[in-house]
Amino acid sequence: MTLIEYGDDAIAIDCGLMFPENDMLGIDLVIPDTTYLLDNPGLLKAILLTHGHEDHIGALPYILPDIPVPLYATRLTQGLIEVKLKEAKLLDKIELNTITSESVIEIGPFKIEPFHVCHSIPDAVGYAIHTPQGLVIHTGEYKFDDTPADGRPADLDRLRRYGDEGVLVLLSDSTNAERPGHTPSEQIVSAAFEEIFDETRGRIIIATFASNISRIQQVINIAMRHNRKLAVVGRSMVDNVKMARELGYLTAPEDMIIHVDDLDDYPDNQIAIVCTGTQGEPTSALVRMANNEHRQVRLREGDTVILSATAIPGNEELVHRTLNNLFRLGADVIYQSLRPVHVSGHASQDEQLQMLQLTRPKYFIPIQGEYRMLVLHGRLGQAAGIPPENIWVIENGQVIEFDEEGAFPGEVVANGQILVDGLGIGDVGKVVLRDRRLLSRDGFVAVVVAIDERTGELVEGPDIISRGFVYVRDSEELIEEAKERVIDLLESGATHRDTAANVIKNNLSQFLYQRTRRNPMIFPVVLEV
CATH class of the missing domain: 3.60.15.10 (Ribonuclease Z/Hydroxyacylglutathione hydrolase-like)
Structure with a gap:
């Protein structure tokens, strides 16, 4: 944002x-x-x-x-x-x-012109924002693809024209700043799909992002050429395909798209399925298929599964688990490491440099990417001739101001x-996350005691309940020692409810660490009766 x-x-x-x-x-x-x-x-x-x-x-x-x-x-x-x-x-x-890319929008002091860019979804735009201080270009996410899936290359002439007019500052996508060269065209994916459909005699299941309308159209086109019906699986995928067809962004004959319940009405060599689940999301269609839990689609030997996406950083473990489970079911699984069934929707270094050369901004702010990517993109700005002092690599929350004298933080x-x-929105913060991490690592131990509200003497307990710390049946000796430790603490003078709770927590935590080298969360519950 x-x-x-x-x-x-x-x-x-x-x-x-x-x-x-x-x-x-x-x-x-x-x-x-x-x-x-x-x-x-x-x-x-x-x-x-x-x-x-x-x-x-x-x-x-x-x-x-x-x-x-x-x-x-x-x-x-x-x-x-x-x-x-x-x-x-x-x-x-x-x-x-x-x-549209021909619109002119006026909002307060801003005159805004959208311009068409290529991305992994149709109808992507960047924005040229005319301000009283100068022209700001926001590229959105883009790549320069001469043969995009929707047949509409990026509007280079418009970008060049803005450069001729004079651009105050360029804000440009940095996602692929680590990748040299040029991002491959979507046509590479179409060619790979074509080869796989030619080779395959069983069912073909393609997993992609539900919003990747261009990729879904590629699947439709190739399935049509190979006389296959297409079933759409996954709630978000079904919703997006329905909406895109209504708006004309997806085209397919009416009798080609079939309901998932009708799959058994056709032989395997006439079936293709497009579904969600590229990131290993636990409730997604592909993951439920991989776990043999999908109600309508049961994978079997002879099925070919294409994972037409790459793992978002942090999702690798979930994706790899899904791939392993698919192989266990006997499916032939194809993914980016094996064949070019996915290409990035982001500009690589050559295209990022081309954007800088087209727009020729006075100032440059790399955006959208991890910090190292912003730095590398900033270096490309220097290669394009922008002075280092006019390149601002900033983090979230930093404001850059512009006036007649220049730019400054x-x-x-x-x-x-x-x-x-x-x-809940915003009600979970650092403390709650810290507690969750502690619980996930060492579990918890709850200690329940009842004391006389007048004398402070132990009336009932202690009862010890443990989850995620030790298996109680195999650790009865440890639990009994912990109970004795609590009894000794209460008899030593920790008689008031608040004092007893703190003393139990601190001492029992130390005792359990000494015995197990673990730090479970301790929950003392002291009842006054």
């Missing part, structure tokens, strides 16, 4: 989510911290979306209830947003504006991560 502010007006570009890191136990999603906008009500005038991937639109249902501003998006992106807003019961509360605004856990 990028904020561009002038005076009392601001616009945001994208409003995405990220998936939790490995140590964020129990967390479902991570969304941007909007404290700065909430502290400045009325500042944000609109959100402009570059494309329909989760990391660019996924946080809208969580942000819009508190900041209900108009949205601007291309038709396909708007369709994907509408699915989300409908689920969140927000569809009739938010103004949605459809734009401004304040750092609130930039923490807001964690979504079930229905």
Whole structure:
């Protein structure tokens, strides 16, 4: 989520989510911290979306209830947003504006021109934002593909024209800044799919992102040429395919798309399936198939499974587990390490340099990527002739201000991560995550005692309950020693409820560590009777 502010007006570009890191136990999603906008009500005038991937639109249902501003998006992106807003019961509360690469949008002091870019989803755009201070270019996520799946290359002439007009600052995608050369075309994937369909006599199951409409169209085209019916499996995949067909972004004969319940009506060599699950998500269609738990699709020998995606960092273990389970079921599994069944939707170094050469900005801010990628992209900026002092490698929350004298760092605004856990938004923080990590590592021990409220003498217990620490039946001696330790502590004068709880916790923690070299969480429960 990028904020561009002038005076009392601001616009945001994208409003995405990220998936939790490995140590964020129990967390479902991570969304941007909007404290700065909430502290400045009325500042944000609109959100402009570059494309329909989760990391660019996924946080809208969580942000819009508190900041209900108009949205601007291309038709396909708007369709994907509408699915989300409908689920969140927000569809009739938010103004949605459809734009094209020919639109001109005026919001306060900003005159905004979307321009077409190639990405792994149709209808992706970047934005040229004319401000009183100068022209700002936000590339969105892009690559320069001369033969894209939808037949629409990026608008290089428009980018060159902006460069001729004079660009104040370029904000450009850094995701593939570590990759030399040029990102391969989507046509490589089509060729690989064609070969696999030619070779295969059994069912073909293709897993891809539900939002990768271009890849789904590739599957449809090749399945048609090989006289295969196509079943769509996975709730998000079904929803997106339905929406994209209604809007005309997916085309297929009516009798080609079949319901998953009708698979057994056709021989295996006439069946293809497209489904979700490329990241090993536990409830996704592919994972349930791999675990032999899918109600409608049971994998068997002779099936070919194509994983048409790469693992998002942090998801590797889940993806590898899914691949192993697919192989165990006897399926022939094809993934990126074996054949070119996926290409990135992001520009590699040659294209990033080309973007810099086309737009020729005075200032350059690398965006979208891990810090090392931003640094490497910044070095490309120097190679393109931008002075090092005009390249700003910044982290979340850092403000860069521009005036007649140049650019300089401004304040750092609130930039923490807001964690979504079930229905809770932002109510899980560092302390809760720390406790979850401790529980997952060493478990817990609960100690329950009852003491006389007048004398402080032990009336009942101690009872010790353990989960995730030791198997009680195999550790009865340790548990009995722990009970004796608690009795000795209470008889030593720790008679008040609050004092007894602290003494039990500290001493029992030390005792258990000495005996096991483990640090379970200790929960003392002291009842006064």
